[in-house]
Amino acid sequence: MMQPPPAEPGMREEEVDTPALLLDLDAFEGNLDAMAALLAEHPVKLRAHAKTHKSPVIARLQMERGAIGQCVQKVAEAEVLAWGGIPDVMVTNQVWGARKLARLMALARISRVSVCTDDAAQVAAIEAAAEAAGVRIPVLVEIDVGAARCGVEPGPPAVELAERIAASRHLTFGGLQAYHGSAQHIRAPERRTETIAQAADAARRTVEQLRQRGLDCPVVGGAGTGTFRHEAASGVYTEIQAGSYAFMDADYARNEEAPPFRHALFVLATVMSAAQPHIAVVDAGHKAIPTDSGLPLVWDRPGVSYAGASDEHGKLTVEDPSLRPRLGEKLRLVPGHCDPTVDRFDWYVGVRKGRVESLWPVAARGAMA
Amino acid sequence: MMQPPPAEPGMREEEVDTPALLLDLDAFEGNLDAMAALLAEHPVKLRAHAKTHKSPVIARLQMERGAIGQCVQKVAEAEVLAWGGIPDVMVTNQVWGARKLARLMALARISRVSVCTDDAAQVAAIEAAAEAAGVRIPVLVEIDVGAARCGVEPGPPAVELAERIAASRHLTFGGLQAYHGSAQHIRAPERRTETIAQAADAARRTVEQLRQRGLDCPVVGGAGTGTFRHEAASGVYTEIQAGSYAFMDADYARNEEAPPFRHALFVLATVMSAAQPHIAVVDAGHKAIPTDSGLPLVWDRPGVSYAGASDEHGKLTVEDPSLRPRLGEKLRLVPGHCDPTVDRFDWYVGVRKGRVESLWPVAARGAMA
Incomplete structure (x- = not known):
């Protein structure tokens, strides 16, 4: 079954349901x-x-x-x-x-x-x-x-x-x-x-x-x-x-002389658990953001690391508890490897200046034959 | 889009299109x-x-x-x-x-x-x-x-x-x-x-x-x-x-005291390239058979190892070239981790005694929200 789109054009980025494949x-x-x-x-x-x-x-x-x-x-x-x-x-x-x-x-x-x-x-x-x-x-x-x-x-x-x-x-x-x-x-x-x-x-x-x-x-x-x-x-x-x-x-960005392109693809995730002072857990594990080329990066959040992926949980850690993302917060993750990440989703959610502008299907999602 | 089923009931296992999620x-x-x-x-x-x-x-x-x-x-x-x-x-x-x-x-x-x-x-x-x-x-x-x-x-x-x-x-x-x-x-x-x-x-x-x-x-x-x-x-x-x-x-089977269950889930793959004496390449890479818990095993083929996964290629190696699978041959692979592997497919192909008996949809495929 194709999954329903996680957003509608005009929504603010914070309103997008997660996990979602976000295209800046x-x-x-x-x-x-x-x-x-x-x-x-x-x-x-x-x-x-x-x-x-x-x-x-x-x-x-x-x-x-x-x-x-x-x-x-x-x-x-x-x-x-x-x-x-x-x-x-x-x-x-x-x-x-x-x-x-x-x-x-x-x-x-x-x-x-x-x-x-x-x-x-x-x-x-x-x-x-x-x-x-x-x-x-x-x-x-x-x-x-x-x-x-x-x-x-x-x-x-x-x-x-x-x-x-x-x-x-x-x-x-x-x-x-x-x-x-x-x-x-x-x-x-x-x-x-x-x-x-x-x-x-x-x-x-x-x-x-x-x-x-x-x-x-x-x-x-x-x-x-x-x-x-x-x-x-x-x-x-x-x-x-x-x-x-x-x-x-994230993997191409780790090359010593990285290619001259910007991160445009993200998985938007929500903090669904923050029961411990040094840990926040997001709703995107390796089923949403594959780890074959390394773990994702947490975008624009210095001090917050994506430390481990299980099937449906992404474990974020902070050394300083005051930096811990709060329950319900939405975060952008940079995939370790964009190709398999795209293939996990049915929809691109195109955003510009904080608003959803377009929804495009990942039309060849799962087309492995 | 949902992918079309790779088989029909009554087919022989060798006739199933690949990659396919096979259930013994x-x-x-x-x-x-x-x-x-x-x-x-x-x-x-x-x-x-x-x-x-x-x-x-x-x-x-x-x-x-x-x-x-x-x-x-x-x-x-x-x-x-x-x-x-x-x-x-x-x-x-x-x-x-x-x-x-x-x-x-x-x-x-x-x-x-x-x-x-x-x-x-x-x-x-x-x-x-x-x-x-x-x-x-x-x-x-x-x-x-x-x-x-x-x-x-x-x-x-x-x-x-x-x-x-x-x-x-x-x-x-x-x-x-x-x-x-x-x-x-x-x-x-x-x-x-x-x-x-x-x-x-x-x-x-x-x-x-x-x-x-x-x-x-x-x-x-x-x-x-x-x-x-x-x-x-x-x-x-x-x-x-x-x-x-x-x-x-494969991961649970690597526990020293493995649980008392048999391998029932496989990815069926086809050798699509065999241009070098020690290498055969199958059409199932990590998009078909995720490697978060280790590489897959090649079923029932001693001497043949799944040595590396890229997006759409699985590289099999043999030490003895006479054991190299031939071009077009279909092989069963045991997933390193069954959960994300199932989630890559739209259909289970149920087989018994070499024949396709049933097709069941992976109805919650991609259901991450």
Whole structure:
């Protein structure tokens, strides 16, 4: 069941029912503008990652500022975007299974859809699905640029797979997917620089080898909020796949040279218990604000720490009892990791200058298939 | 939006779309029966915790085996159970806010609802809401038996709050809530024993002091899957609030003396990438199988480890490449923590002897308000 919205337009922020997913619209729009300005200096395009926001509304706001399309991780996310009118959606992931591929091909009738692969058997399955649906789609080869997760080795194995795609009647070779996920969260800027330089070298070498075999590589995609300035300046990446930049989270802010974006996403929580002098308990535990990338921060309340999350309780501690939030008080929490936090809610509550301005559904909430 | 069901009754397990929340019905029913048998030896009742299962269907199956009602943490969960026909629901938590309290009182027209408190101002707010709705509900005093989260101190502070409840025209004193959450996950059995002995002593002392003041304490509630045998044998607890026992998870199984229940809950996942000899990547990362209590286990596949979770990727590693799961293979994963895992899905897929037998909605999925 979809949960009812926790607010109505016009309400004051203090009236919003909790826990709620709050979007500070001034900060959010500022982040979208800042990314557009930063990328304008480079010959790259933004293909923003919708696994963060899961919203056709936000996708459209990104595209109004120059993004050429959207990325997703799952077919079910691609459906929500395509059904919501987004004209260009790339699945930056492998898709396995005839039912999922048939759903993806059905979308190719209403939007440009593309998908990644790292296996010849997957290429054959995608070709069969495209043929059955009577469509033709671009397929990218994912190369492992150091994250040791998905992707074939750069160089000859990637070229071989690209040739197989290009030789498939209902597929076109769409380019290289060269995302280094774990690099996003490396704390030291010089180590991030070095890691992405190596990834860019691997991509560049593969593009050259493709060219030697007569294959043009229209796209080299990758990058996230932690590293995009390096990929943008590399001269080899053509599409930047950042997502978190729109919201920012506590984990990205912990990088030594944090990205130039403001915290725009919060979980609004209420103090529901304050029975002990050094403890206040809020109604947002890790079911509301996942802790996979660390605990949340308490916004704008020096001396108050979010010290522990259980399922439905967030335990705030203070060293000085006079700083303890009072029973019933509403507090903004900065998520440790924005992506899974968004996916816990059905609604964005957009606020500006202390008032609720908009309600947008997290339309691809739970779209994991 | 609610996601479509990933299966239909009659399908083979291998045909279920992934990721999916799989319930092994034989193991699940065995766990329900085992708990009923274990508690039959003691003068306590089961009030199973629905924060784990979030399903009126499962609540009913527990009550058919003797459970006297259900616990929840949130008003929104209470609504789903009461609307689903469950006649007795206790909110084992504090509730703050006039809107939430009004919703809770509305439920008192169709089910017996009760709620906890640890603050005199909350008692006044609950009384006002009950008066406005023209209902009368039981309110329990939560005491802190060692978890240092919610709850007043045992003894005089608890008695004072109980007297305040009893003196409220639309409230009755419902008893003591004496749950020790952190004790559930203490690994060494002797330390769990000792911790619950202290909790039971605190509750017993408070019950005696209530009696001295002329207040009968009809309920002492608490306990979870990690400790319930101690509370059941204590002679002071009257209601056992275990929830995870129905499913079991990897974290409870890591306790040195694990509870006598079988793993019944799994996330079914598909290998979507196997491009490297020691790695297979499944389509269930921490958005599908939260890692707050540790990584999942790969079921029935010795030599294969779930080594890391990102948002939508689960990285499996093998030391021996011949054991690597193949592309497209479906694997059962045992969640590290069943409660947040259930809350990631819209559907239970009930399987028996390799076939899908039932689909039940996770009706209170996302019910955090």
